[in-house]
Amino acid sequence: MGLALEPFVVGATHRSSTLALRDRLFIDDAAAPDFYRRLAEAGVTQAIMLSTCDRVEVQGMSEAPAAAIEAVREILAARAGEDPAEIAPQLETLISDEALRHIFAVAASLESQVIGESQVLGQVKEGHRQAGRHGMVGPALESLLQAAYAAAKRVRNETEIAERSVTLASGAVQIARDLHGDLSGSTGLILGLGDMGDLIGGQLRLAGLGGTILTGPSRRTEAEARRMGCNFVPFDELEDALADADIVVTAVGTGRFLITVEAMEQALRRRKRRPVLILDGGIPADVEPAVHDLDGAFVYTLDDLEQVAREGRANREAAAAEAWEIVDAEANGWRRSLAEREAVPTLLSLRNSFEAMRDDILAGDPNADAAEATRRLINRLLHRPSEALRKLAAETGDEAEKQAIARIVARLFGLPDADSGNEDDKER
Numbered sequence: 025m026g027l028a029l030e031p032f033v034v035g036a037t038h039r040s041s042t043l044a045l046r047d048r049l050f051i052d053d054a055a056a057p058d059f060y061r062r063l064a065e066a067g068v069t070q071a072i073m074l075s076t077c078d079r080v081e082v083q084g085m086s087e088a089p090a091a092a093i094e095a096v097r098e099i100l101a102a103r104a105g106e107d108p109a110e111i112a113p114q115l116e117t118l119i120s121d122e123a124l125r126h127i128f129a130v131a132a133s134l135e136s137q138v139i140g141e142s143q144v145l146g147q148v149k150e151g152h153r154q155a156g157r158h159g160m161v162g163p164a165l166e167s168l169l170q171a172a173y174a175a176a177k178r179v180r181n182e183t184e185i186a187e188r189s190v191t192l193a194s195g196a197v198q199i200a201r202d203l204h205g206d207l208s209g210s211t212g213l214i215l216g217l218g219d220m221g222d223l224i225g226g227q228l229r230l231a232g233l234g235g236t237i238l239t240g241p242s243r244r245t246e247a248e249a250r251r252m253g254c255n256f257v258p259f260d261e262l263e264d265a266l267a268d269a270d271i272v273v274t275a276v277g278t279g280r281f282l283i284t285v286e287a288m289e290q291a292l293r294r295r296k297r298r299p300v301l302i303l304d305g306g307i308p309a310d311v312e313p314a315v316h317d318l319d320g321a322f323v324y325t326l327d328d329l330e331q332v333a334r335e336g337r338a339n340r341e342a343a344a345a346e347a348w349e350i351v352d353a354e355a356n357g358w359r360r361s362l363a364e365r366e367a368v369p370t371l372l373s374l375r376n377s378f379e380a381m382r383d384d385i386l387a388g389d390p391n392a393d394a395a396e397a398t399r400r401l402i403n404r405l406l407h408r409p410s411e412a413l414r415k416l417a418a419e420t421g422d423e424a425e426k427q428a429i430a431r432i433v434a435r436l437f438g439l440p441d442a443d444s445g446n447e448d449d450k451e452r
Contacts, residue, residue, distance in 0.1 A: 029070070029164045031123040032089035034096045034115055035081025038137050038218075038307070041114035043278050047242045048104040049080040053154075059099070060158040066095035070165040072155040074130070076147050077217040077242075078137055081116075083127050085164040089119045124168075124359065128351045131172040132179040137277065137307050139344060140185040141219050145176050168358065175354035182350060184343040193227040195329050196303050200228060200271050203301050203322060207233045210270040215262070215282060216240040217248055218275030220305025220326070225252075225273055237265055240276060266291035272302045274310035281312040292320045303329065381405060409433075
């Protein structure tokens with residue numbers, strides 16, 4: 025039996041890395057074949073690649089997960105044009121149970137900037153399909169991903185996590201309508217490619233938003249604008265775009281303020297103080313706090329939107345805790361089922377060995393009665409285990425280790441506790 029395969033994860037996420045690095049690492053459909061070819065050449069044969077605004081990440085199964093992580097790190101570094109040691113601090117690397125939990129949590133949208141948003145499961149499934157087309161999904165990874173989907177389904181059906189993102193976006197639409205009325209005459213500006221911009225921007229368009237402009241510091245923004253059917257504005261023309269926007273949705277979270285007081289004040293003057301709704305979905309915030317004080321600027325953060333949607337922090341945390349319990353239970357269940365499957369070849373081999381011993385005994389003396397045949401069979405079956413146990417006892421000087429071996433044997437064959445069994449033997 026070969027070595028057991030273990031889950032591994034390596035990649036740049038919204039928590040570990042800068043937007044600039046994720047931008048350089050981004051792998052589009054055209055680059056995917058070469059990326060998977062490089063993985064295979066490096067010995068990584070079961071893996072999927074997720075390339076979104078929040079993460080550029082490889083999830084996989086390997087007999088040597090540490091070596092697989094090192095190989096992926098080098099491939100990602102080459103793509104970014106960096107030395108592996110330079111980007112290593114911005115990469116998350118997980119092995120075994122930590123990787124398993126992470127993979128389940130990503131599918132269940134517990135690792136997203138917007139917890140509960142429904143897009144991420146579709147992104148994982150698309151990555152799964154793409155990896156399958158390149159021959160990178162073996163039985164072990166297939167089993168893992170199907171179990172992750174089952175966990176995500178339970179989270180969606182049994183908790184209120186999924187409702188949070190929908191309610192939050194609906195709250196944003198209601199605020200926009202309260203401020204601007206019929207949205208068909210309004211223009212929306214989406215700043216950045218984060219999940220929040222996609223989520224709220226999509227809801228605003230469904231609500232009849234007149235036009236949508238997309239901008240942001242990422243070089244992928246123009247291509248994404250074409251995909252979404254939005255107008256594209258280069259990021260260095262942000263101030264002009266602010267003047268045209270009635271609703272601004274930010275979703276960058278670079279750690280610096282992209283909408284400053286000066287820029288917003290200038291935009292409001294050009295708008296003759298017509299009101300602007302700013303929905304700051306950046307984590308951390310994209311909008312300078314003093315913008316809240318400008319006449320005509322109405323700024324709402326994620327916490328504000330949740331309050332509008334009447335979703336308290338306690339309820340949100342309770343739903344997240346329930347979701348994590350489901351993820352942990354499903355991950356542990358998959359781990360147990362994997363261990364059981366891995367034991368099957370050993371059990372089959374043991375059964376075949378016992379059958380061969382029985383056939384050999386019956387062939388040696390076809391006329392032996394049942395008592396004699398079973399006595400010989402028992403002796404034959406116990407010969408090698410007895411020799412092995414005696415050798416282990418002789419080689420093992422630690423009493424606790426001897427007792428541990430005795431307990432394992434007792435558990436395997438349903439025997440009484442080793443100590444009580446010895447007392448019974450003395451009495452007999």
